Amino acid sequence: MKPRILVAREVFPEVIERLSRHFEVDANQADVVLGVEGLKARLADKTGVMTAVSDPVTAEVIAAAPGLKAVCNFAVGYNNIDLAACTRAGILATNTPGVLDDTTADLAWALLMATARHIQTSEHWLRAGHWKGFRMTDWLGSDVHHATLGILGMGRIGQAVARRALGFDMNVIYHNRSRLPADKEAACRATWVDKATLLREADFLVLLLPYSAESHHIIGAAELAQMKPTAHLINVARGGIVDDAALVSALRQRRLAGAALDVFEGEPKFDPAFLELDNVTLTPHIGSSSRATRMAMAMTAADNLIAALSGQRPPNLINADAWR
Numbered sequence: 001m002k003p004r005i006l007v008a009r010e011v012f013p014e015v016i017e018r019l020s021r022h023f024e025v026d027a028n029q030a031d032v033v034l035g036v037e038g039l040k041a042r043l044a045d046k047t048g049v050m051t052a053v054s055d056p057v058t059a060e061v062i063a064a065a066p067g068l069k070a071v072c073n074f075a076v077g078y079n080n081i082d083l084a085a086c087t088r089a090g091i092l093a094t095n096t097p098g099v100l101d102d103t104t105a106d107l108a109w110a111l112l113m114a115t116a117r118h119i120q121t122s123e124h125w126l127r128a129g130h131w132k133g134f135r136m137t138d139w140l141g142s143d144v145h146h147a148t149l150g151i152l153g154m155g156r157i158g159q160a161v162a163r164r165a166l167g168f169d170m171n172v173i174y175h176n177r178s179r180l181p182a183d184k185e186a187a188c189r190a191t192w193v194d195k196a197t198l199l200r201e202a203d204f205l206v207l208l209l210p211y212s213a214e215s216h217h218i219i220g221a222a223e224l225a226q227m228k229p230t231a232h233l234i235n236v237a238r239g240g241i242v243d244d245a246a247l248v249s250a251l252r253q254r255r256l257a258g259a260a261l262d263v264f265e266g267e268p269k270f271d272p273a274f275l276e277l278d279n280v281t282l283t284p285h286i287g288s289s290s291r292a293t294r295m296a297m298a299m300t301a302a303d304n305l306i307a308a309l310s311g312q313r314p315p316n317l318i319n320a321d322a323w324r
């Protein structure tokens with residue numbers, strides 16, 4: 001008998017087809033967000049699960065799934081998974097690094113350009129019929145070219161964002177716990193600085209760190225106060241890295257020129273005050289959302305699940321202790 005697995009959110013039919021060759025698949029193609037209770041109910045008889053960032057794989061969920069051997073996340077970030085609880089239960093956990101770097105870096109740039117040049121707010125204004133003709137002072141934005149790009153979190157996506165800045169003749173600075181090797185710094189012409197310098201000097205600050213207890217509210221009121229009033233903040237990483245209430249207040253008081261956010265604290269809920277501001281651009285967690293990349297992510301998660309449930313070390317194992 002084939003092992004039984006759950007695919008917790010809707011995925012492309014090609015992925016279900018591939019998984020069905022190896023497993024008996026319970027596919028949530030209706031895409032109902034299962035939550036803790038839904039996952040507990042659907043995982044009671046499963047050996048593996050493919051999850052998305054919206055699926056909370058908590059200790060409670062794991063306790064309700066005695067046969068579970070693999071949790072394969074359809075994302076590079078995995079703060080939706082209680083990794084320690086997985087490891088204690090001997091469950092292999094995996095993510096999908098690498099395949100979404102360029103697509104996510106593209107979105108970071110789309111948001112950076114949008115906030116710099118008021119793309120979204122000026123379009124809304126035009127659509128609402130307010131445009132009466134060319135005016136010298138309409139929608140004055142910030143220049144991107146020759147500005148200073150600051151990147152907090154310089155992993156693969158951060159480096160892809162930095163490489164794109166070469167075409168805009170930007171000065172690129174970054175802060176990361178560990179400094180990049182010289183050849184990688186040279187490839188993206190980026191200079192390591194301490195966090196205070198990054199905050200003080202960036203005209204555009206892009207956040208690309210994973211969410212964890214250490215990165216919770218790493219950008220709060222104190223950090224926002226250190227930024228230039230002409231600066232823009234771009235978050236394509238995770239909600240919770242920024243203190244959204246502090247950001248609303250800085251934007252409202254024009255202590256920051258603008259922000260562009262793809263992720264929010266407690267998403268899909270978000271602070272409704274953002275909707276009242278004309279200096280923030282909002283997108284619904286679409287960083288990796290091109291068809292090709294979402295397909296590559298789903299297939300990578302499928303590869304991990306197939307390996308994990310056939311006794312092989314999955315290529316993107318994130319809790320090596322569970323393997324040992």
Ligand code: GLV
Pocket residue numbers: 053074075076077078100237287288
């Ligand atoms: C998306 O947010 C991801 O972590 O892949």
